[in-house]
Each structure stands twice: as structure tokens, then as C-alpha cells.
Amino acid sequence: MLSDLPIIPPDTPLLDRIEQGDSLHALNTLQLLQISEELRGYLLYSVGQTGGHFGAGLGVIELTVALHHIYNTPHDRIVWDVGHQTYPHKILTGRRGQMHSMRQADGLAGFPKRAESEYDTFGVGHSSTSISAAMGMALAARQQGINRKVIAVIGDGAITGGMAIEALAHAGHERPNMLVILNDNQMSIGHNKGGLATYFAKIWASKFYISMRKGSKKVLQKIQPAWELAKRTEEHLKGMVAPGTLFEELGFHYIGPLDGHDLPGLLQTLENMKDLDGPQFLHIRTMKGKGFQPAEQDPVGYHAVNKIEAKPKGPLAAVTEAKPSGPKYQAVFGRWLCDMAERDNRLVGITPAMCEGSGMVEFSKRFPDRYYDVAIAEQHALTMAAGMACDGLKPVVAIYSTFLQRGYDQLIHDIALQNLDVTFGIDRAGLVGEDGPTHHGAFDLSYLRCIPNMVIGAPSDENECRQMLYTAYQYPGPAAIRYPRGTGPRALIADELVQMPIGKAREVRSGKQVAILNFGALLPHALLAANQLNATVVDMRWVKPMDTKIIExxxxxxDLLVTLEDNAISGGAGSGVNQCLVERHLLVGVLNLGIPDAFIEHGASEEQHAWIGLDGPGIERAIKAKLNSVASYAPTKEHLSL
Incomplete structure (x- = not known):
């Protein structure tokens, strides 16, 4: 329970003396063990105050301490994968005093960020990137003659991503001097248990074994049959106790699996591996949420937590009530998916490792034979869906907008080009809040609009989302419905599923002079501005095909058409309206409102919308400014018709 998290700072006498990662070099093993305990306690406290990613950081405490003790960071490069593992790293690299600002406006980012610290060697948001980036750094060091160690830390299932496998294969070919550490916290590949595995792992990491291996290789390679026998014997021994043969075949020297919470063992192994040439692979076993029992028992549920809110005291406590909240959009999607699956046994659900986040938990339990979690492999997810659609199934792909970017080639060539019947539930569309620019769904309308055969819907409330998903499912081709993170305006959700006319808008409010064409979940903001300006508001609903008749x-x-979308202005829905007006030679003032040509930093989503003028007051200001500028120099329609 979150109530078990500390609400006052713990005593951290040794951690208080650590200013940068290099401060760990002079500490002995006993002191490093104490640092680990203090670091774990401080992480529990700080995340409780700010909220944020939780379990993964607790699992890499000992690894983080060991890496900064053994290696000369930041000269030596540590590249983290699945960046939410890096809270302990941030605390140890001069940012402890800023942890209270984690994921807040103008505060620390929830992921590694190069502009934030020289210790953050590579910006991370999406997964499975560390091996490729670290390999690039290792090759750069080799080409420039720089003596530098490069370490990639990959975990939380990121090794399952196709990009990670591609990088492993290429590293075996190029043979850069680099170390890949697999943080196997049971969110990735399986591990072998027992003392024999640990015993052999220690042997394989020992300097005696390594020197003997090198010496015998030189001798036995001259006697080919003996060398082949020795090589096969070593591989069979490793294969009995560890999943290392695969990595050895890819060209890595494999060590493991080791207990990732055994700090002395980690220190000894990393020291032994530090000066080895070529690609090295260290496999460690850790427990996600280590040191906090609820997180250990529920690593998925405690992947991230909200901050601990102070409870009111005294008389106020008795009258304070929780604000009513409707279902999240992901829950709307999950309910629709189950309802649809009951009706149609051709439906299959696909997700790239986002079962909980996409609202598919109930579906996975009720329809396990029709549920496919492909792990962090978006490209594979889309082409697999295409194959299913070719042979009579009706796949529904639940995917975050930011992750769909990773399967763009497959979306075009494998699905849209063949006009296959695949439905997309695109979650986290628009600005997503504290996760920041790596996770914003800021571009999906832009990159989807240009693809032939695509149908694109942007619902403005929960019921519209449900009915649009049903409509998209009925459409015999690729169709995408995009919806935001979190809750909507609490619209009444109908049990009945109704097929909507594709490409038809609806007028929500009638006014004068100005018409706001809203695409998606910003409709409440549009209405706030319209009420002040007495403007008309139209819920456009469909981005492609667009309701061109209502635009005409x-x-x-x-006098003025205002397009509004939670998407990049460049190439977005507003661009579609502009295109419609130009093609029909329609002369009218136009104002496109959306996400500007910039990456929006992390903060609360309400703050982000206010920063870029997509809240009610911001929309009102922009429209007033446009009307004033038009009145000052623009010709009237009567003039233009002369």
C-alpha cells in the first residue's frame, strides 16, 4: 500500500556525502552496501512525494551503485534502456536535491535526458534502444582512438524488442568493446535457479577461466577436432545452467545469470569484465520493486505510483469527498473490446506489451485464446495483424500513439497498401502530461492522414469513442480511432453499439462570426471559448474522410474558421481543412490551433495545454487576436468577389 511509503526523509548519512557518481570510487564494499540501503530508502521517500515510476528503480539499486563505483562515469558511458530505471542513477549523479521536482513543470524528467546531465549519455523514452546507441558510442570511441568503456543496461522486457535483437546481431559482427547488461526482472526472459548456475557464473567471470579460455583457444585452434570438441563441451555446460548459448552464438562472451542484488558479487564480476575486449554480455536477475513488499508482490501494479496526497485534518476531513470521476478512455476501449468479442468470434486483440495500460486485462482473462501480447515488438505486432486479416480474422491492435510510430513502415506497406481489415485503438493521443515529449501522441493525425485507405476518427467524449470503435470495426479496411490519456467529460455511455456515418460532423453549439471546428477531446475547451465569444462549435469527429460539405x-x-486539435499543427487535421478550402477556392479567414512545431516538456497535461494556448482562455485569446488582425488589414468577402 502507498500508505506504507515513508512521509519523512530517512537518515542517509553516507548518501549525504555523495555529490556525483565519481564520489563512489573511494568507498569500500561495506560502505557501498550502506549506500545501497540508504539509496533504496531515499527512493521510497522521494517517489512517494512526487509520484512516478517506482518498481524498476528499486530493482537496480545495487547495479547502479556498482556501475558508478567500477566505471569512470561520465567519461565511461552508461546507456540505460527503459529509462524509468534511472531514478537511483539521478540521485547518485548530483540531482538528489531536485528529486522533489520529478516529472513536474521545470523539474527533472522521468527519463534520461542529455540536456539535464552529462551523466545522461543518451535520451530514452521508447525501449530497446540501448544496445544500438551504446554500440554507436563504442564504435565512435574506437574510430577516434578514445579509451572509453561503454555499457548498455537493458531491462523490463526491452530485450524482446526487435531493435535490440538487431543490435545484438550487428554487434557480433562488428565486435565493438562494449558490455550489455540484461536486467532480467522477470519482465523479460526466463532464468535458471539454483546454486549450480551461480557457481558456473562465477567461474565464467573469473580471471583464471578467462585467461585459460584465451590460452586454450590459441592452442586448440591449431588442432581443429580438439578445438571443436572443447567448444561444444563449454557450450553444453553453459546451456545446462543458463540461457547463454544464444548470446554466445551471436558473438558475445556471456556471463550469468547472477543475483543482481548481490552487490559484492556484482562488484567482483564487473571488475573482472571491465577490461575484456569485444562484446560482453552480463545477465543479472533482479526483483522489480525490491525492498518494498507490496511492489515485490505486484510488480505490474507498482510499475508507477501517484504521489501521496496529504489528507485534510479536523472538521474539514469529515466533509471532504472525493471528486466524481468517469472511466478512463482505456477502460472504455477495454469494455468495447469485450462486448465486441462476445458478438464476433473472429475478433482477436493484439498489444505490444501494454495490456494494463491499454485496458485489455479483462479481455485477456475472458478471451485468452484470442489475446496476443507480442512483447515490445510494434513492427511484428502490425505485420502479424496483417497476416491474420489476410486469412479471415479481424484483428484489433491496441497501441499508444507514440509507439505506433515505431511500426510506421508496416502500417503503410503491410496493412494500408493491401487495404487489410485491421482496427487500431490508438491510446495516449495528444499531450500525455508528466511522461513528457518521449510519450506525447503529438503526431498520429499527421502521419496517418497521408496514408491511402486509412479511416481516422477522433472522438470528443467516452460514448463517441465507444461508437467510433464499433464503426471502425465494421469498416472493411484499416481504421484508427485515437483517444487521449485519462478520463473524459463523463458522457453517458450507451450499452447499445451504433454504427456512425463515417465522415459526418455534428454541430454542438450555434453562434455568429466564428466557427470552431474541433477534432477530438479538446471539445470542452472549445466550448469554454465559444461561450465567451458566442461562436459556433462543430464536433468534426472524422479526420479522414473529412466532412467537406459542412466545411463548405x-x-x-x-468570417473565421478555427481548427482545433491535440496534434501537431503541421500536417494535422487543420491542414486537411486548409486543403479542402484551397481545392474548392473558398475564401475565408482560417486559424489553425494545435501543438506547435516544438517538443512540449513534461508537466501536468492541464499545464501543457495552457502553455501552448489549447485551454479555454488560450483559445479565446488566439481567436480575438486573429479577429483583430483580420479587421486591421484583410479585405472583406465583398472585396474578394470583385
Whole structure:
């Protein structure tokens, strides 16, 4: 329970003396053990105060301490994969005093960020990138003659990503001097248990074994049959106790699996491996949420936590009630998916490692034979869906907007080009808040609009989302419905599923002079501005095909058309309206509102919308400014018709 988290700072006498990662070099093993305990206690406290990613950081405490003790960081490069593992790293590298600002406006990012610290060697948001980036750094050091160690730390299932496998294969070919550490916290590949595995792991990491291996290799290679026998014997021994043969075949020297919470063992092994040439692979076993029992028992549920809110005291406590909240959009999707699966046994659900986040838990339990979690492999997910659609199934792909970017080639060539019947539930569309620019769904309307055969819907509330998903599912081709993170305006959700006319908008509010064409979940903000300006508001609903007839009517009746979307202005829904007006030679003032040509930093989503003028007051200000500028120099429609 979150109530078990400390609410006052723990005593950290030794950690208080650590200013940068290099401060760990002079400490002995006993002191490093104490640092680990203090670091774990401080992480529990700080995340409780700010919220954020939780379990993964607790699992890499000992590894983080060992890496900064053994290696000369930041000269030596540590590249973290699945960046939410890096809270302990941030605490040890001069940012402890800023941890209270984690994921807040103008505060620390929740992931490694090069602009934040020289210790953050590579920006991380999406997974499975560390081996490729670290290999690039190792090759750069080799080419420039720099004596530098490069370490990639990959975990939380990121090794399952196709990009990681590609990098492993290439590293075996190029043979850079680099170390890949697999943090196997049971969110990735399996591990072998027992003392024999640990015993052999220690032998394989020992300097005696390594020197003997090198010496015997030189001798036995001259006697080919003896060398082949020795090589096969070593591989069979390793294969009995560890999943190392695969990595050896890829060209890595494999060590492991080791207990990732055994700090003395980690220190000894890393010291032994530090000066080895070529690609090295260290496999460690850790427990996600280590040191906090609820997180140990529920690593998925405690992947991230909200901050501990102070409870009111005294008379106020008796009258304080929780604010009512409707279902999250992901829950709307999950309910629709189950309802649809009951009706149609051709439906299959696919997710790239986002079962909980995408609202598919109930579906996975009720329809296990029709549920496919492909791990962190978005490209594979899309092409697999294409194959299913070719042979009579109706796949529904639940995917975050930011992760769909990783399967763009497959979306175009494998699905849209063949006009296959695949439905996309695109979650986390628009600005997502504290996770920041790596996770914003800021580009999906732009990159989807240009693909032939695509149908694209942007619902403005929960019921519209449900009905649009049903409509997209009925459409016999690729169709995508995009919806935001979190809750909506608490619209009444109908049990009945109704097929909507594709490409038809609806007028929500009638006004004068200005018409706001809203695409998606910003409709409440549009209405706030419209109420102040007495403007018309149209819920456009469909981005492709777009309701061109209503655009023609509005262009004829209003002085200014305002497009509104939680997407990049460049190439987004507003660009589609502009294109419609140009193609039809319609002369009317236009204002496109959306995400500007910039990456929006982390903070609360309400703050982010306010920063870029997509809240009610911001929309109102922009429209007033546009009307004033038009009045000052623009010709009237009567002038333009002369």
C-alpha cells in the first residue's frame, strides 16, 4: 500500500556525502552496501512525494551503485534502456536535491535526458534502444582512438524488442568493446535457479577461466577436432545452467545469470569484465520493486505510483469527498473490446506489451485464446495483424500513439497498401502530461492522414469513442480511432453499439462570426471559448474522410474558421481543412490551433495545454487576436468577389 511509503526523509548519512557518481570510487564494499540501503530508502521517500515510476528503480539499486563505483562515469558511458530505471542513477549523479521536482513543470524528467546531465549519455523514452546507441558510442570511441568503456543496461522486457535483437546481431559482427547488461526482472526472459548456475557464473567471470579460455583457444585452434570438441563441451555446460548459448552464438562472451542484488558479487564480476575486449554480455536477475513488499508482490501494479496526497485534518476531513470521476478512455476501449468479442468470434486483440495500460486485462482473462501480447515488438505486432486479416480474422491492435510510430513502415506497406481489415485503438493521443515529449501522441493525425485507405476518427467524449470503435470495426479496411490519456467529460455511455456515418460532423453549439471546428477531446475547451465569444462549435469527429460539405457551408456563413486539435499543427487535421478550402477556392479567414512545431516538456497535461494556448482562455485569446488582425488589414468577402 502507498500508505506504507515513508512521509519523512530517512537518515542517509553516507548518501549525504555523495555529490556525483565519481564520489563512489573511494568507498569500500561495506560502505557501498550502506549506500545501497540508504539509496533504496531515499527512493521510497522521494517517489512517494512526487509520484512516478517506482518498481524498476528499486530493482537496480545495487547495479547502479556498482556501475558508478567500477566505471569512470561520465567519461565511461552508461546507456540505460527503459529509462524509468534511472531514478537511483539521478540521485547518485548530483540531482538528489531536485528529486522533489520529478516529472513536474521545470523539474527533472522521468527519463534520461542529455540536456539535464552529462551523466545522461543518451535520451530514452521508447525501449530497446540501448544496445544500438551504446554500440554507436563504442564504435565512435574506437574510430577516434578514445579509451572509453561503454555499457548498455537493458531491462523490463526491452530485450524482446526487435531493435535490440538487431543490435545484438550487428554487434557480433562488428565486435565493438562494449558490455550489455540484461536486467532480467522477470519482465523479460526466463532464468535458471539454483546454486549450480551461480557457481558456473562465477567461474565464467573469473580471471583464471578467462585467461585459460584465451590460452586454450590459441592452442586448440591449431588442432581443429580438439578445438571443436572443447567448444561444444563449454557450450553444453553453459546451456545446462543458463540461457547463454544464444548470446554466445551471436558473438558475445556471456556471463550469468547472477543475483543482481548481490552487490559484492556484482562488484567482483564487473571488475573482472571491465577490461575484456569485444562484446560482453552480463545477465543479472533482479526483483522489480525490491525492498518494498507490496511492489515485490505486484510488480505490474507498482510499475508507477501517484504521489501521496496529504489528507485534510479536523472538521474539514469529515466533509471532504472525493471528486466524481468517469472511466478512463482505456477502460472504455477495454469494455468495447469485450462486448465486441462476445458478438464476433473472429475478433482477436493484439498489444505490444501494454495490456494494463491499454485496458485489455479483462479481455485477456475472458478471451485468452484470442489475446496476443507480442512483447515490445510494434513492427511484428502490425505485420502479424496483417497476416491474420489476410486469412479471415479481424484483428484489433491496441497501441499508444507514440509507439505506433515505431511500426510506421508496416502500417503503410503491410496493412494500408493491401487495404487489410485491421482496427487500431490508438491510446495516449495528444499531450500525455508528466511522461513528457518521449510519450506525447503529438503526431498520429499527421502521419496517418497521408496514408491511402486509412479511416481516422477522433472522438470528443467516452460514448463517441465507444461508437467510433464499433464503426471502425465494421469498416472493411484499416481504421484508427485515437483517444487521449485519462478520463473524459463523463458522457453517458450507451450499452447499445451504433454504427456512425463515417465522415459526418455534428454541430454542438450555434453562434455568429466564428466557427470552431474541433477534432477530438479538446471539445470542452472549445466550448469554454465559444461561450465567451458566442461562436459556433462543430464536433468534426472524422479526420479522414473529412466532412467537406459542412466545411463548405461554414466557409460561406462565417468570417473565421478555427481548427482545433491535440496534434501537431503541421500536417494535422487543420491542414486537411486548409486543403479542402484551397481545392474548392473558398475564401475565408482560417486559424489553425494545435501543438506547435516544438517538443512540449513534461508537466501536468492541464499545464501543457495552457502553455501552448489549447485551454479555454488560450483559445479565446488566439481567436480575438486573429479577429483583430483580420479587421486591421484583410479585405472583406465583398472585396474578394470583385
Amino acid at each position: 457551408t461554414l466557409a460561406d456563413e462565417y
